[in-house]
Amino acid sequence: MYGSDFPGEDAPGGLLGEVEAAEAALRSAAARDREVAGPDTDLADHFAEIVAADQKIEPRDWMPEAYRRTLIRQIAQHAHSEIIGMQPEGNWISRAPSLKRKAILLAKVQDEAGHGLYLYAAAETLGISRDELVDMLLEGRQKYSSIFNYPTLTWADVGAIGWLVDGAAIVNQVPLCRCSYGPYARAMIRVCKEESFHQRQGYEILHTLAHGTPAQQAMAQDAVDRWWYPSLAMFGPPDGDSTHSARSMAWKIKRFSNDELRQRFVDMCVGQAEVLGLTIPDPELRWNDERQAYDFTQPDYAELMRVISGDGPCNRQRMDHRRRAHHEGAWVREAAAAYAAKQASREKVAA
Amino acid sequence: MNNPLTFTFALALGDDALIAAQRLAEWATRAPEMEEDIALANIALDQLGAARLLLSYAGELEGAGRDEDALAFLRDDREFRNCLLVELPNGDFAMTMAKLLVLSAYQLPLYTALAGCADERLAAIGGKARKESAYHLDHAALWVKRLGDGTEESHRRMQAGIDQVWPYAHELFVAQPQAPVDPATLRGEFDDTVSAVLAEATLTVPESGWAPGGGRDGVHTEDLSYLLAEMQVLHRAHPGARW
Ligand SMILES: [Fe+2]
Ligand SMILES: [Fe+2]
Numbered sequence: 001m002y003g004s005d006f007p008g009e010d011a012p013g014g015l016l017g018e019v020e021a022a023e024a025a026l027r028s029a030a031a032r033d034r035e036v037a038g039p040d041t042d043l044a045d046h047f048a049e050i051v052a053a054d055q056k057i058e059p060r061d062w063m064p065e066a067y068r069r070t071l072i073r074q075i076a077q078h079a080h081s082e083i084i085g086m087q088p089e090g091n092w093i094s095r096a097p098s099l100k101r102k103a104i105l106l107a108k109v110q111d112e113a114g115h116g117l118y119l120y121a122a123a124e125t126l127g128i129s130r131d132e133l134v135d136m137l138l139e140g141r142q143k144y145s146s147i148f149n150y151p152t153l154t155w156a157d158v159g160a161i162g163w164l165v166d167g168a169a170i171v172n173q174v175p176l177c178r179c180s181y182g183p184y185a186r187a188m189i190r191v192c193k194e195e196s197f198h199q200r201q202g203y204e205i206l207h208t209l210a211h212g213t214p215a216q217q218a219m220a221q222d223a224v225d226r227w228w229y230p231s232l233a234m235f236g237p238p239d240g241d242s243t244h245s246a247r248s249m250a251w252k253i254k255r256f257s258n259d260e261l262r263q264r265f266v267d268m269c270v271g272q273a274e275v276l277g278l279t280i281p282d283p284e285l286r287w288n289d290e291r292q293a294y295d296f297t298q299p300d301y302a303e304l305m306r307v308i309s310g311d312g313p314c315n316r317q318r319m320d321h322r323r324r325a326h327h328e329g330a331w332v333r334e335a336a337a338a339y340a341a342k343q344a345s346r347e348k349v350a351a
Numbered sequence: 352m353n354n355p356l357t358f359t360f361a362l363a364l365g366d367d368a369l370i371a372a373q374r375l376a377e378w379a380t381r382a383p384e385m386e387e388d389i390a391l392a393n394i395a396l397d398q399l400g401a402a403r404l405l406l407s408y409a410g411e412l413e414g415a416g417r418d419e420d421a422l423a424f425l426r427d428d429r430e431f432r433n434c435l436l437v438e439l440p441n442g443d444f445a446m447t448m449a450k451l452l453v454l455s456a457y458q459l460p461l462y463t464a465l466a467g468c469a470d471e472r473l474a475a476i477g478g479k480a481r482k483e484s485a486y487h488l489d490h491a492a493l494w495v496k497r498l499g500d501g502t503e504e505s506h507r508r509m510q511a512g513i514d515q516v517w518p519y520a521h522e523l524f525v526a527q528p529q530a531p532v533d534p535a536t537l538r539g540e541f542d543d544t545v546s547a548v549l550a551e552a553t554l555t556v557p558e559s560g561w562a563p564g565g566g567r568d569g570v571h572t573e574d575l576s577y578l579l580a581e582m583q584v585l586h587r588a589h590p591g592a593r594w
Contacts, residue, residue, distance in 0.1 A: 083385065090380040094373065097585045097594040098420050099403050102376075103396060109379050110392035117385055155585055155594075205594075213592050321380065329383025331508070332444050335501025336384075342500065 015170045015199070015268075019192040022177030026185055029055050037062070051252050056182030059125040067251055071181050072126050073142070074253065079119035080137045080144035084318050086112045088152040089161055097155055101205070105158060108198050115191045122183040138323050146304060147234050149312030156209050156216075156223035162202015163276075164224070164231040164269070170195045171265045172235065180252035203272065210277045224273070225281045233299040235262040241301075266296045357470060358412040359432065360530045362422070363567055364461075365405030366433035369423055370575070371454060372398035373582055374441055383444055390490060394451070397483040404476045424586035428576045434566045436519040438575040442512065445505065448494040449512035455487035456544045457523045457537065464532040473531055492548045499552025506553065513549065514557045520545075521562035 034055050037046045043062040050057055057063055086109045093109065096102035120130040136142040147165055152158065173195065176188040209220035236242055236258040248254035256264075266285075273280050284297045306312065375395035382388035406419040417425075436454060441447045462484050465477025498509035526535035549556055565571065586594075 086380045086388075093376050093379055094581050095585045097424075097589070097592075099369075099399065099406075099423055101594055102372075103399050103403070106376055106379065106392055106396055106399070110389055110396070113385055113388045113392070117389075208594060212594075213589060215589060216592055325381045325383075328381075329387075329444070331502070331504050332383035332387075332498070335498050335505030338505075339497040339501045 015167075015174055016193065016196040018174045019170075019177060019189060019196060022174060022185075022192075023189045025054075025178060026056075026189065051180045054178075054180075054252070056185060057180050058182045066247070067253075068126050070248060070251070070253060071184065072123055072128055074248075075119055075123040075126075075184055075187075076128075076133045076136065076142055077144060079116045079123060079133065080142060081148065082112045082116035082119060083137075084144040084322060085148045085165075086116075087318055087321055088148055088150070088314075089158055091152045092155060092158050095155070096158075104201055108162075108201065111194045111198070115194070118187045118190060122187040125183045134326070138319075138326060140310075140319065143308065144318075145234060146307040146312060147230050148318060149307050149315045150226070150230050151314050153226075154219050154223060156206065156219040157227065159202045159205030159209060159220065160223035160227040162198050162200075163206055163272070164202075164227050165234070166195050166198040166202060167269065168231045168234040168265050170199060171261055171268065175255040175261075176253075178252070178255060184253075203276070206276050206278065220276075221278055224278050228281050229299040229303075232262055232265070232296075233301070233304040235259070235265065237301055237304070238298070263293055266294050270294055354412060356529050357473070357531060358409055360527070360532075361405050361409040361412060361473065363432040363434075365402050365409055365422070366431050367437050367454075367458075368398045368402035368405060370431070370433045370578065371437040372396075372402055373578060374437060374439075374450075375447075377441055378447065394483075394487050394490065397480075397487065401476065401480045401483070404479075408472050408476070420586065424583045428571050428579055429569045431569060431571065431575060431579070432567055433571075433575075434519070434522050435563055435572055436516065436523065438566070438572055438578060439516070439519065440574055442515065443508055444494075445498050445508040446512035446515055448491050448498065449509070449516040451487060451491040452495050452545065452548060453516055453520050453523075455484050455491055456541050456548075457520070457534075459484040459488050459544075460537040460540045461532060461534065464537065468531045470531055488544070495548055495554070496552040499549070499554040509552065510554050513554055514559075517557040518559050518561045518563055522564040522566060525564065525567070 032053075032055065034050065034053075037043065044064070047057065047061065047063055047067075050061070057067075089105060089112075090109050093102060093106050096105050120133060123133060124130060133142070137144065147168075152161065170192055173188050173192050177185055177192055179185045179188065206220050206224070209216040211217075239245065239257045239259045242258055245254060245257060249257075269280065270285065282297045284295060286295055287293075288295045307315065310316075372395045375391050375398065378391045379388065379395075382391055402423075403419050406422045410417040410419065410422055436450060439446075439450060441450075459481060462477040462481035465473050466481055468474050468477065495509060495513075498505040500506070501509075520541070524534045524538040524541070527533055528535075546556055
């Protein structure tokens with residue numbers, strides 16, 4: 001469907017290999033015998049043992065209430081991000097500059113809807129319904145990733161989102177493929193594989209632009225200039241200020257700190273930017289031999305907090321759009337339910 | 352040009368599919384449920400895929416060096432040959448499903464006949480596209496039934512959608528006896544398919560003597576020029592650029 005009519009190789013440092021390694025680890029964890037909880041087993045101990053052994057907690061297992069709540073929050077916010085994240089790129093489907101690009105973009109936006117659905121389904125295994133979660137999104141009680149509150153002003157933004165935003169998403173999500181909660185880990189493997197195609201496609205869009213006309217090159221650089229720091233901010237506040245991290249690490253929901261992941265992302269992007277022939281808009285960016293990593297300028301965390309609190313350039317627009325689609329579709333969903341009820345009662349009569 | 356009749360025919364079918372894809376893709380992020388967002392994108396992708404094959408082939412037949420993108424992005428509305436049905440605005444979800452029902456009930460027998468035609472390239476395209484059309488028809492028929500036989504509101508909207516779209520079916524079946532497939536021969540199957548769906552959906556087949564047409568001659572509704580303005584704006588802003 002997509003990806004196959006796509007020339008080109010993995011961007012250097014492609015992440016697909018890491019996803020495959022996580023998948024292999026998941027299979028081998030599943031193959032190892034898991035101790036079964038008997039009537040005398042202490043449930044909390046049993047939970048701790050499974051987590052310690054890098055095995056998976058499954059929906060039927062006992063789990064601490066806070067673990068369940070943390071996961072619901074995290075998976076739901078991830079699902080909401082996939083759904084809201086369709087909008088900035090969806091903005092360019094109608095104007096995509098070639099039919100091939102239009103097909104790839106449409107398929108990508110469709111994939112994001114699919115990611116949203118698997119993630120809602122993963123959250124539902126924790127005892128909450130998709131409708132409840134969607135209501136929480138629409139009422140503003142749960143958040144989605146702040147990156148989607150920035151506008152897509154040119155076609156190059158579609159490339160920059162693929163390269164940087166999908167790239168940052170993968171760096172964030174690859175460790176989640178090893179998350180202690182089985183349904184989430186499995187959903188993330190499927191999602192990450194598709195995200196790595198998205199990243200490759202975005203990279204390829206930018207590569208074409210960066211090797212195109214002067215106007216295309218300028219468009220590509222402008223997009224990278226605008227998306228670089230918001231992408232760095234996707235990893236969340238610096239470790240010192242992050243509220244939920246320590247406990248999530250202990251539960252193996254999270255495996256690396258925000259700053260570690262941000263560093264990994266920067267290190268991955270530098271070489272890719274060189275191949276693209278685009279400049280990362282950070283005059284402080286340079287290799288640090290001692291740390292074996294790049295030094296870089298932190299994103300503006302005050303801006304991140306403003307966007308999270310609702311005052312980004314597109315927060316209102318994104319939420320209005322989602323609420324409108326939901327409200328305008330209500331009569332259709334009601335009709336489908338009414339029709340299904342009629343069919344069921346007809347079958348009963350016939351039986 | 353090798354075969355001007357086949358060129359015109361491939362161009363018209365390609366334009367139908369392209370404009371249908373453009374309209375269906377407008378639903379992305381706006382569908383009434385998330386599953387439907389995915390389904391409509393799927394159908395749009397199928398239409399776009401067929402459009403690319405047909406337009407590429409039309410360009411080859413023409414022999415003037417125009418590829419799928421030159422045909423899609425560098426023609427004005429008077430040069431497009433799609434039927435009026437596909438360029439009509441989406442309206443509400445019921446009207447979109449009425450449009451899709453009529454389009455797919457036309458494309459299915461058309462592509463099926465094309466799969467057996469003498470032109471090998473068109474036959475291959477027809478063979479691939481008819482399977483997709485069968486799915487599009489199932490999808491549209493299911494929604495027309497759900498909405499027609501759902502709630503009072505959905506019934507009213509679905510009937511209104513069918514009433515609005517119906518006159519535009521006429522143009523699809525205007526006889527072209529020299530074409531690889533003569534659309535006039537498909538009308539019987541179309542009528543059978545659609546009337547069965549409408550009957551099950553508790554909807555009535557509209558009676559209207561109005562039969563708008565002209566799309567196949569490049570005389571369109573006012574809507575097409577706006578659709579093209581949006582679709583073509585970026586491509587045209589960078590003449591000669593590669594994407
Ligand atoms: Fe995604
Ligand atoms: Fe993605």
